[in-house]
Amino acid sequence: QSALTQPPSASGSPGQSVTISCTGTSSDVGGYNYVSWYQQHPGKAPKLMIYEVIKRPSGVPDRFSGSKSGNTASLTVSGLQAEDEADYYCSSYAGSYNLVFGGGTKLTVL
């Protein structure tokens, strides 16, 4: 299984919206509604932000939203805030009880 493809970087100004893509195949992202997104600040463990493509865990601001079209999933952060600056990783179920992660995207708040 190959890693999911994410852009290495993304940026936006405070208050703007930014979208991060996560491209896989029909064997992972396109085949299952089990895409998750994680936020990771430097030196910290990843934090679950989105699961099952569009669902937010309790406590995650509704500024974070997920979507999927075909083999590409997306994370949108609206109303960017300074604390949103972090690395973001997508993951997907890949069948046969396998998981695959994306390479990560560094989000910079300008």
Next chain:
Amino acid sequence: QVQLQESGPGLVKPSETLSLTCTVSGGSVSDSSHYWSWIRQPPGKGLEWIGFIYSSGSTNYNPSLKSRVTISVDTSKNQFSLKVRSVTAADTAVYYCARVVRAAGDYWGQGTLVTVSS
């Protein structure tokens, strides 16, 4: 509140076996609703899924690591463990344990850095 804590040696010699344990509190590794997973992150790089274990003891591993990895569970201690055999410098990473439900890691340990060096 579920908490996970990794423990084990921070330095392992090349060709030896890396062994880590994850202790779970506030939840049970016997809970049939969840899987328990190991994930690693080489310094400055992305996340890599290592494998799962279910409360029954059934496992599944990343195909790229399958030949060198074993995950086991000790329900009496509420722990699960990771062994990686024949390590090289490429196995140097922060190792995380996590609880997984519906393919999402909802609780993670803080991570532990394991360095492979002589």
